[in-house]
Amino acid sequence: MPKDYHRRPVGTEIDRRYPLTTAISAGLDMLTCTGLGATVGSLLAANMMMPGQNFAREIARLDIYATLAANGAAAASFQAPPAQVPVIETSTVFFGFQPFSIRTSLLSFDSPYEPVDKAIRGPYARMGGGGRAYAQYWSHRGGARKTLIFVHGFIADPYWFNARMFGLRKLYQAGYDILLVTLPFHGYRKAWFEPFSGFGYFSRGMGHINEAMLQAVLDLRIFVDYLLKRGAPHVGIAGYSLGGYMSAIMAAVEPRLSFAIPMCPVVSVVDAAMDWPSTRLLFGQFLRLTGLDLPDLRQATAVHSPLTYAPALPAGRRLIMSASGDRLTTPRQVALLRDHWPGSEMYWFPGNHLMHFERAKYQEHMRRFMDRCTA
Incomplete structure (x- = not known):
């Protein structure tokens, strides 16, 4: 990728159909990403911009991840789930009114993740890394059914928010079981002293971010194991x-x-940061102080980027969805994944990162795609 990729055009093929909607929603998103970027940037700066040993330590930590990424083999970068991980299911409860109530329980297990960088094992654990993994499970009577695992965004971990935002109740009523996973450092997994959910993801430097991403993948794979062993015909x-x-x-x-x-995916963590004015300033200062370049930071975080690895799923089972006015995960970010996944289906809808117009239409498109893949 060129160094100035964040300056490339942002447009999509539906912009001409929704010029006013795209322009207004993009402007609103710029306000959001400025505030969010300032929050994330200040957390990173508190760790990355400290003088002396902290600064040198942060740079040294990145080499181990860059080496893994250079290998380009997903099996080497991501820990395989252990054969037996006891998953605990709490008592079942129902919410909603009959006949549309949803049968829910809480799944949890002790995450077996071991940090790649052994030197930060202790600090990572104290910040809430490791510990227990959690997910809310919507299941039907009569045994496991085809199941959708849904993963929330940064800070946006409440189960009710994701259920409402993405029409998950309709998918449940259409016959799908649903598993709403909580990422590390969010929700139940937030350390007691952290000021908000998700704080731990970005508060300890780039090596810590890498570990959180790698742990999230391992925990998700353990949930896949659990669902398949439970008898789900498709996950x-x-x-x-x-x-x-x-x-x-x-x-x-x-x-x-x-x-x-x-959906509205981050694709390159570093280039997403370069899209936000406040974090762009931070990264520029970091590069000047360290003598590193933008490709160095990309390589340091490439270990968990989908652009580093060939997809394991065939093209017909991959659908990318995003908003034309999104400026938190911009269309040029999404285009990287589309180009890396040739033959995948791409679906643009009007709106921005938080305001999704024609939501019912794209949710129906998503359900039809899921039905085809699980037929």
């Missing part, structure tokens, strides 16, 4: 924003999936 994955990133990585790591649907 697929979808995710939004950071969750879209995770679902794209899973498409490169887990061939047992029946489908993968990244």
